[in-house]
Amino acid sequence: MSTATEPLPGTSDIWEPEVFGWLNLESITSDVLGRYGYQELRTPVFERTEVFVRNLGNETDVVQKEMYTFDDRGGRSLTLRPEGTAGVMRAVANLGLGPGEECRVFYMGPMFRGERPSAGRKRQFHQIGVEAVGCNSPWMDAEVIAMLVHYLEELGITNPRVQINSRGLPEDRPAVAQALKDYFQPHLHEMCDDCRRRFETNVWRMLDCKQETCHNLALGAPQIANLLGEESKGFFKRVCDGLDRLGIKYEINPRLVRGLDYYVHTVFEITHPALGSEDAIAGGGRYRMTMPGTNTPIEGIGFAAGIERLLMTRAGLGMAPQARAAADTFIIAAGEAAIPAGLQLAGELRHSGLGGRVLADVTGRSMKAQFRSANKSGAQKVLIIGESELADGTVAVKDMTDGTQKTVKRDEIKGIF
Ligand code: HAM
Numbered sequence: 075m076s077t078a079t080e081p082l083p084g085t086s087d088i089w090e091p092e093v094f095g096w097l098n099l100e101s102i103t104s105d106v107l108g109r110y111g112y113q114e115l116r117t118p119v120f121e122r123t124e125v126f127v128r129n130l131g132n133e134t135d136v137v138q139k140e141m142y143t144f145d146d147r148g149g150r151s152l153t154l155r156p157e158g159t160a161g162v163m164r165a166v167a168n169l170g171l172g173p174g175e176e177c178r179v180f181y182m183g184p185m186f187r188g189e190r191p192s193a194g195r196k197r198q199f200h201q202i203g204v205e206a207v208g209c210n211s212p213w214m215d216a217e218v219i220a221m222l223v224h225y226l227e228e229l230g231i232t233n234p235r236v237q238i239n240s241r242g243l244p245e246d247r248p249a250v251a252q253a254l255k256d257y258f259q260p261h262l263h264e265m266c267d268d269c270r271r272r273f274e275t276n277v278w279r280m281l282d283c284k285q286e287t288c289h290n291l292a293l294g295a296p297q298i299a300n301l302l303g304e305e306s307k308g309f310f311k312r313v314c315d316g317l318d319r320l321g322i323k324y325e326i327n328p329r330l331v332r333g334l335d336y337y338v339h340t341v342f343e344i345t346h347p348a349l350g351s352e353d354a355i356a357g358g359g360r361y362r363m364t365m366p367g368t369n370t371p372i373e374g375i376g377f378a379a380g381i382e383r384l385l386m387t388r389a390g391l392g393m394a395p396q397a398r399a400a401a402d403t404f405i406i407a408a409g410e411a412a413i414p415a416g417l418q419l420a421g422e423l424r425h426s427g428l429g430g431r432v433l434a435d436v437t438g439r440s441m442k443a444q445f446r447s448a449n450k451s452g453a454q455k456v457l458i459i460g461e462s463e464l465a466d467g468t469v470a471v472k473d474m475t476d477g478t479q480k481t482v483k484r485d486e487i488k489g490i491f
Contacts, residue, residue, distance in 0.1 A: 084189070084197025094395035095385045099229065100182060103202050106225045107180045110217075112204060115179040117161040119186075122366065123151040129160045129363045131335025133275040140187040154186035158203040159336070159361065163372055166207050167365040171372065176208040182381070194352030194383055202384070204358075205376035212309045215340040215360055216316025218375050222344065222356060223322055229384060230393050231346060234355065236322065238313070238342040239330040240299055241278070241359075242306035251277050253296045261291050281329040297328040306339060313340050336361040340375065348390035355383050399452025402430030406444040408460035413438060415459050419469070419487065428491040429455070449474070455490070 081087050088096065104114060123143050130137050142154040155161050158181050166177050182202045189195050204221070206214055219236065226234050242250065254277045262270055265280070269288050272279045281292045299310065317324055324342075332341045341359035349355060358377025364370070388394070403423065407416035413436050420434035433451060435444045441460075448456045458470040469487055472479045482490060 082197070084191035084195070086196070086198075091395040091397040092385075094398075095388065096381065098395070099202075099381060099384060099388075102228050103180065103182060103225070106228045107204060107221070110178070110221050112178045112180040112206075115162060115165060115181050116183070117155075117158070117165050117181065119184060120152045120154050121161050121164060123153040124366045125160050125164050126153055126156060128366065129163070129336050129361075130157070131276075134333055134335055136187060136333065140189055142186045142188060156187045157185055157334070158183070158201055158378055159205060159334075159374075159376060160363065162203070162205045162376075163207065163363045163374065164365050166205075166374075167368055167372060171208050174208075176206065178204075178206045180204045192352065194350060194380075194386065196382060200381035201378040202381055203376060203378035205374050207372060207374035209375070210373055212312035212340070213316045215313045215375050216320060216322075218358070218377065219313075219317060219324070219342055220320040220322050222358070222377050222379070226344070226355070226379075226384075229388060230391060231348075231355070231384070231387050233346075235345045235347075236324040236342065237327040237330050237345070238317075238324050238340060239327050240302060240306060240310040240313075240339055241331060241337050241341055242298065242302035243338055246302045246306055250298055250301045253301055254278065254280065257295050258291070265291065276335075278331045279333070281331050282333075292329055295329070298331075299326070299328055309339050332357060332359060334361075336363055338362050338373075342377070344379075346387050348387045349383055350386075352383070355379055355387060398431075399454075400431070401433040401448075401451035401453040403432045403455045403457065404448035404451050404453035405432065405434040406441065406448060406456060406458045407435055407438070408441050408444075408458065409464075410438050412459040412461070412464055415464060416457075419457065419459070419484075423487075423491075426488065428488055457487070 126141065127137055136156050141156055144152055146152050162179060162181060171177060180203065184198050184200050186198055188197055191197060204218065206218060223234060223236065255273065258273060258277065258280055262273060265288050266283065266285045269280050269283050280288065281295060283289060283292065330341055330343060337359040339360040343357040344355050345353040346355050356377050356379035360375040362371045362373050405416040405420050407413040416434045417436065420432045423429040423432050435447060454474050456472040456474060458472065463469055467484045468481050469484055470479060470481050471490055
């Protein structure tokens with residue numbers, strides 16, 4: 075049972091030093107992605123429900139079971155974004171992309187899915203995502219996958235497992251779906267409820283079911299890549315050629331389909347052994363979407379990585395962020411009259427950038443109690459202002475690393491740092 079002050083299941087409060095991991099990751103993200111010409115885009119955390127239902131697909135787990143949907147005051151149905159791609163495409167459609175124009179963006183922020191929470195699965199989680207919109211070339215798919223591998227490397231996450239596959243074009247789908255149905259039909263009675271439902275609604279997803287019996291059956295299913303038309307086969311071949319040329323190690327996983335319906339052609343997923351059972355760090359692919367109110371599909375290629383999972387992977391590889399002390403300099407004010415003098419001194423140090431993190435005690439408690447706080451804060455220098463220091467314009471300085479103490483003139487205090 076959670077108490078009223080605990081964050082809701084699947085959500086977290088993020089304190090230091092964890093926050094340092096986030097800040098570090100965010101700065102590496104804009105640096106590395108910037109080198110590939112991507113600009114940051116911040117879209118709202120909620121959108122019209124239609125934006126997601128239409129593009130992620132009505133029969134996907136995300137739309138069927140996981141969306142946080144609510145009525146706006148005006149009676150419109152809104153949804154907290156379960157992923158970033160649809161909102162980015164809505165923003166790009168709103169901007170208007172002329173023929174032949176491209177737009178490369180990255181985004182970071184919270185996403186919301188009502189999944190069963192576990193260590194690597196949250197209800198509010200965070201993604202770093204990338205979308206290259208308006209470019210229809212397979213070479214771009216290769217560059218985006220290579221960029222993801224490079225980005226992970228810069229985060230210290232080396233040797234990721236890269237799996238790719240092709241879902242082909244919409245016109246290839248009826249033949250693939252039929253072949254899969256013919257294969258699974260005689261085994262349906264052995265399969266899980268979800269797979270029996272998927273047989274009717276989204277037979278592709280039967281390929282990546284995690285249940286043991288279903289998984290074993292899926293191993294023998296016809297391979298999508300062999301069932302695709304020539305155009306799709308040619309596209310996928312060029313993606314693989316591009317990856318070879320860029321020196322990216324990858325595996326073709328014929329059962330990789332991904333859980334969202336907007337994908338065409340390339341799909342990919344990245345896992346890492348340093349992450350436990352929820353081992354997908356990132357996933358993505360090429361997609362086509364049509365926004366409400368428009369009829370022109372826009373195509374793009376992109377990926378999203380879970381920030382929590384990136385940080386867990388880094389921690390698993392020994393890169394957990396270090397805590398910092400609450401203070402570097404602690405000012406003790408002995409007696410009520412010394413408190414404003416202590417505050418003034420703290421202000422001067424902070425404005426001149428000296429003393430690092432400066433805390434001034436304003437409680438008027440005993441010296442002993444204030445020293446206890448100073449110790450706890452981890453401060454290396456304690457400055458003491460008492461009655462005598464007030465009277466003669468001095469400050470007592472205690473060096474907490476070696477226990478020595480000296481008295482300096484108030485106007486020479488900057489010299490001790
Ligand atoms: P996705 O595979 O649904 O793809 O999510 C991408 C990544 O977000 C996952 O690999 C995982 O690291 C993280 N993630 C997803 N759900 C959770 C969760 N409940 N808790 C923690 N982390 C999670 C997409 O979202 C697509 N929009 C990716 C994309 C961009 N495709 C094209 N462009």
